[in-house]
Amino acid sequence: QSALTQPASVSGSPGQSITISCTGTSSDVGGYNYVSWYQQHPGKAPKLMIYDVSNRPSGVSNRFSGSKSGNTASLTISGLQAEDEADYYCSSYTSSSTLLVFGGGTKLTVL
Amino acid sequence: QLQLQESGSGLVKPSQTLSLTCAVSGGSISSGGYSWSWIRQPPGKGLEWIGYIYHSGSTYYNPSLKSRVTISVDRSKNQFSLKLSSVTAADTAVYYCARGVDYGDSRISHFDYWGQGTLVTVSS
Numbered sequence: 149q150s151a152l153t154q155p156a157s158v159s160g161s162p163g164q165s166i167t168i169s170c171t172g173t174s175s176d177v178g179g180y181n182y183v184s185w186y187q188q189h190p191g192k193a194p195k196l197m198i199y200d201v202s203n204r205p206s207g208v209s210n211r212f213s214g215s216k217s218g219n220t221a222s223l224t225i226s227g228l229q230a231e232d233e234a235d236y237y238c239s240s241y242t243s244s245s246t247l248l249v250f251g252g253g254t255k256l257t258v259l
Numbered sequence: 260q261l262q263l264q265e266s267g268s269g270l271v272k273p274s275q276t277l278s279l280t281c282a283v284s285g286g287s288i289s290s291g292g293y294s295w296s297w298i299r300q301p302p303g304k305g306l307e308w309i310g311y312i313y314h315s316g317s318t319y320y321n322p323s324l325k326s327r328v329t330i331s332v333d334r335s336k337n338q339f340s341l342k343l344s345s346v347t348a349a350d351t352a353v354y355y356c357a358r359g360v361d362y363g364d365s366r367i368s369h370f371d372y373w374g375q376g377t378l379v380t381v382s383s
Contacts, residue, residue: 184369186306193355193376194306199369237306241366245322248367250306 151249152177152238159257165226168254170238171219176249178219182241185214185223188253189234197236198223225256233258261286263356263374271350271381277343281356281374288337289314294359294367297330297341299352300376307352311359311367312339319365346381353378 153171160166170177170185177183183201186194196205198214201221211226221240225232238251267279281295288295297309310320312330320328324343332339343350354377357370 180366182366182368186370193373194370195373196369196371199360199371205371239306239369241368246308247319247321248308250308253305 151242151246152240152251154236154238154251154254156252157255157257159259160225160228161259162228162230164228165224166228166256168223168225168236168238168256170221170223170240170251172221172240172242172249173219175244176240176242177216177221179243180241181216183214183216183221184239185212185221186237186239187232187234188237194237228258230258232256261358261372263358263372265354265356265374265377267377267379269377269379271346271379272383273347273381274345277341277346277350277354277379277381279341279354279356279377279379280338281340282336282338283358284337288332288339289334292361292363294361294365295330295332295339296357296359296367296370298355298357298370299350300355301349301352309341309343309354348381351379351381 185198188194201216202214262284264282271277294311296311312318327344329342356374358372359367
């Protein structure tokens with residue numbers, strides 16, 4: 149069982165917006181602004197999409213945005229495109245001895 | 260553009276030691292503000308952070324693997340390595356190396372560069 153909880157799957161139609169949640173505790177998501185999100189296409193390495201809760205790396209579309217409320221972080225993808233279909237993972241620093249935890253991943257299907 | 264490339268044995272027998280190396284190009288492994296991590300992903304499953312090393316040689320390991328893991332750095336070759344001992348089938352996974360960003364407080368914020376990953380299968 150992963151330390152951070154994500155829905156197993158979400159889906160949306162092209163052009164729509166979807167949100168993926170990532171729930172932790174006050175020892176990780178809620179206590180620090182070190183939440184990041186990764187996109188992973190089949191057979192590929194994860195790609196950084198959001199860091200420090202809401203920052204986008206250079207080159208990442210502004211259709212991707214991140215936020216946090218309490219112990220839950222969220223990734224929102226607006227204007228869904230077929231190429232967004234992938235697995236998405238959240239990650240957070242944790243004050244526990246584990247130091248770094250991932251969510252279990254969410255499979256995004258673009259209908 | 261920084262690039263990371265994993266290499267090593269793709270097949271390891273149970274109870275033996277898994278050994279992988281990550282070659283870093285396009286930048287120095289000695290650059291400040293970064294750590295160098297190993298992350299793995301069992302087939303069809305999620306990501307698990309294994310541990311990191313700084314260019315200084317200081318390390319931190321996931322407690323769940325700590326007794327079996329050693330990460331080392333070779334600054335002259337601009338690479339770092341992973342050894343995982345006493346492997347079982349549960350260690351079968353794609354292993355990634357990645358650069359971690361921290362802000363000087365040893366708290367990894369995120370991983371901005373990843374290798375392509377290498378599949379290691381544990382089987383007799």
